Amino acid sequence: MRLVSVSRARLRRAAEEEERERERPAAPAPPPVSHHQFNSLKNKFFDELTHLPMPMWAVGAIVVVVLALVACMGFCIYKKCFNKGKKQKKVRERKAGGGRGRRKKDKEGEEDDKKEGDDAKEEEEKEFFGKLEYSLDYNFNDNQLIVGILQAQDLAAMDMGGTSDPYVKVYMLPDKKKKFETKVQRKNLCPVFNETFTFKVYSLVFDFDRFGKHDLIGEIKIPMSTIDLGQPIHEWKDLSGGEKEEQEKLGDICISLRYVPTAGKLTVNVMEAKNLKKMDVGGLSDPYVKLVLQHNGKRIKKKKTSVKQNTLNPYFNESFSFEIPFSQIQKVQLLVTVYDYDKLGSNDPIGKCWIGYGASGVGLRHWSDMLANPRRPVAQWHTLQPEEEIDAALKAPIR
Numbered sequence: 001m002r003l004v005s006v007s008r009a010r011l012r013r014a015a016e017e018e019e020r021e022r023e024r025p026a027a028p029a030p031p032p033v034s035h036h037q038f039n040s041l042k043n044k045f046f047d048e049l050t051h052l053p054m055p056m057w058a059v060g061a062i063v064v065v066v067l068a069l070v071a072c073m074g075f076c077i078y079k080k081c082f083n084k085g086k087k088q089k090k091v092r093e094r095k096a097g098g099g100r101g102r103r104k105k106d107k108e109g110e111e112d113d114k115k116e117g118d119d120a121k122e123e124e125e126k127e128f129f130g131k132l133e134y135s136l137d138y139n140f141n142d143n144q145l146i147v148g149i150l151q152a153q154d155l156a157a158m159d160m161g162g163t164s165d166p167y168v169k170v171y172m173l174p175d176k177k178k179k180f181e182t183k184v185q186r187k188n189l190c191p192v193f194n195e196t197f198t199f200k201v202y203s204l205v206f207d208f209d210r211f212g213k214h215d216l217i218g219e220i221k222i223p224m225s226t227i228d229l230g231q232p233i234h235e236w237k238d239l240s241g242g243e244k245e246e247q248e249k250l251g252d253i254c255i256s257l258r259y260v261p262t263a264g265k266l267t268v269n270v271m272e273a274k275n276l277k278k279m280d281v282g283g284l285s286d287p288y289v290k291l292v293l294q295h296n297g298k299r300i301k302k303k304k305t306s307v308k309q310n311t312l313n314p315y316f317n318e319s320f321s322f323e324i325p326f327s328q329i330q331k332v333q334l335l336v337t338v339y340d341y342d343k344l345g346s347n348d349p350i351g352k353c354w355i356g357y358g359a360s361g362v363g364l365r366h367w368s369d370m371l372a373n374p375r376r377p378v379a380q381w382h383t384l385q386p387e388e389e390i391d392a393a394l395k396a397p398i399r
């Protein structure tokens with residue numbers, strides 16, 4: 001009975017508490033925020049921002065830096081996560097196809113080698129310089145070897161117009177002391193020479209060039225040990241591309257020119273020479289200078305300086321005067337030849353230069369400077385050239 005009364009009392013209390021809760025008034029709802037209150041809160045927030053301890057530009061910079069760091073981190077994570085699979089795939093492909101790649105490279109290398117070999121063969125086949133017809137005959141009675149330069153065919157074109165001006169130089173190795181040259185055949189790749197020379201066994205075909213060095217077209221060498229001198233030889237032989245003949249240094253000479261148009265007087269002062277070629281056994285020379293004045297190819301006058309003994313750098317300072325009317329000065333040629341004086345034999349030419357009408361390079365420029373500066377001496381250094389080259393240029397028609 002006691003337990004039942006206790007439980008009833010608890011139930012009664014619970015019912016009373018529920019009735020009190022129901023009778024208690026509900027809590028009032030929060031009043032709605034008006035537009036005026038929102039504006040006041042916003043203004044209060046921005047006022048607090050303006051009173052921060054750092055300026056606004058610093059806050060903006062911090063925000064930008066933070067955003068940049070976040071972007072970098074995101075990019076790195078992307079590269080690491082998404083490219084990892086691609087790299088592993090590439091590695092697997094390399095491992096699987098490595099042998100095939102090597103085989104491919106080997107095949108490509110072999111093909112390149114074959115191509116290079118074919119190109120080299122084609123270049124060798126293309127290097128054709130022409131051919132030369134010559135004859136050899138030995139005269140036992142006079143101990144003379146007679147070389148005939150007959151003709152050439154299919155020579156290489158050395159000039160801009162697709163032609164050449166060939167001539168043949170013939171001399172004996174190894175000294176090259178005595179040289180002969182054929183006549184120049186103008187603009188002809190199949191020239192006919194029909195000229196003979198003696199004691200020569202080495203032939204070169206050159207392209208004649210008035211305004212510069214002569215270009216080597218091709219050469220043939222005829223070893224005397226391989227031929228039978230008892231029988232005449234007449235044959236064609238292909239030209240080979242030999243080494244270009246180095247121009248022998250003969251020295252330089254300084255000439256001063258002065259022309260007075262009103263008096264028609266040309267004064268030539270032979271001043272000095274330097275680095276002349278050694279002509280004597282002792283390694284020196286006995287040089288002197290010969291001047292020849294020509295008009296339209298005809299010799300007018302000639303003069304000589306004194307001989308300077310045992311020197312390769314002579315100082316002359318000798319003047320010579322020539323009477324040349326102004327109407328003829330444009331067609332005058334001055335030939336300057338340096339000789340080595342020899343008491344017992346003939347005087348040997350060391351070198352030669354050419355100034356005036358038809359000359360080129362320094363020779364033409366010196367003459368033009370003299371005419372442009374009347375009554376004033378104009379000095380100029382000239383490089384000496386082999387006498388036979390200057391004589392061949394003088395004989396050729398002036399372009």
